[in-house]
Amino acid sequence: MNNVVEDEDNMITKSEKVNAQQRAAMMIRQAGIQLNDGETEKIEVVDFGLSRLDDEGVQVFTMVNTDRLAAKILVLFPNQTEPEHWHPRVGNDPGKQETIRHIWGDLLFYVEGDDNMKKGFIVEGKENVYTLRHEIILQPGDQLTFEPYEKHWFQAGPRGAVLYSFSTTVRDGLDGFTDPAIQRTTVIKEEN
Numbered sequence: 001m002n003n004v005v006e007d008e009d010n011m012i013t014k015s016e017k018v019n020a021q022q023r024a025a026m027m028i029r030q031a032g033i034q035l036n037d038g039e040t041e042k043i044e045v046v047d048f049g050l051s052r053l054d055d056e057g058v059q060v061f062t063m064v065n066t067d068r069l070a071a072k073i074l075v076l077f078p079n080q081t082e083p084e085h086w087h088p089r090v091g092n093d094p095g096k097q098e099t100i101r102h103i104w105g106d107l108l109f110y111v112e113g114d115d116n117m118k119k120g121f122i123v124e125g126k127e128n129v130y131t132l133r134h135e136i137i138l139q140p141g142d143q144l145t146f147e148p149y150e151k152h153w154f155q156a157g158p159r160g161a162v163l164y165s166f167s168t169t170v171r172d173g174l175d176g177f178t179d180p181a182i183q184r185t186t187v188i189k190e191e192n
Ligand code: ZN
Pocket: 085, 086, 087, 098, 152
């Protein structure tokens, strides 16, 4: 297998993707949630076009996404960060309203408010694009609701984290990100 990727921008390799799907599936099961046969391959691996999946990324298993509602399981690997974002209005849709509920592991959320950041960290070199420094330490069973346009970002601690996301219909491709380098669509590089 040739691991030398010529154009390393904005992509992850197929083996990185499969590997991440398997790790995420293991964590979901470890959290006590059943996945059926064939569902591991349906886990979306999102590197936000930054090609540093373990630092900035998220793994998403969609249970349902209709034109009215969505329910997902999100997995963060140890110390992995989901970049700062918000959910804007789209046409007649006033924007995604989202409730997250922590299930398993170490989870920190960052929202509007005074800087009380203690446990988490800003991804190296990204001080300008992680503007929120109000830290909420979640325990399993804790939940938070975000209204459209309410900025947030989140990060797993040393064990990683598994959480639910319940929301109105999801149009991830239209989310706003503070980091201009982000591309929401992950490109998978085929390996020889
Ligand atoms: Zn969100």
